[in-house]
Amino acid sequence: MLITLIAVGHKMPAWVEAGYQDYAERLKGGVSLQLKEIPLQKRSDKNQIAAARQKEDEQILQTLAQADYIVTLDIPGKVHSSEALAERLQLWQQQARHLALVIGGPEGLSEAVKAKANESWSLGKLTLPHPLVRIIVAEALYRAWSINQNHPYHRA
Secondary structure, three states, X not given: OEEEEEEEOOOOOHHHHHHHHHHHHHOOOOOEEEEEEEOOOOOOOHHHHHHHHHHHHHHHHHHHOOOOEXXXXXXXXXXXXXXXXXXXXXXXXXXXXXXXXXXXEOOEOOHHHHHHOOEEEEOOOOOOOHHHHHHHHHHHXXXXXXXXXXXXXXXX
């Protein structure tokens, strides 16, 4: 199964790219993780926010057209333990060849993007910097995969 992590923002610091890549490269056995960055549009004043978000939404929606199953990352979504996420990963593998996980921009996700989602996943009530979310999601997916593979990475 291909998992595409769609994230608004590009030109991340080296530590973000390295952290994400470390976990993405560990996934094996029929699960691969790729990153699709949506360029963050200029927001120098309030008048540009709506136009910037619309352009980002268009690019997100274009990318989502390729996915069989869509999960948004959003605070109101469902919170999963590592073991519950491992169960979700198994279900996603049964339901889809191509899973899309969507991280929004500074204003969050639009209703148009949310409407396309099959479900929503929350990393908790904390507001996290979007670059860090990429690493957290990649690690969480690797941990879920390792649980399903009885790999020693996850120690309960």
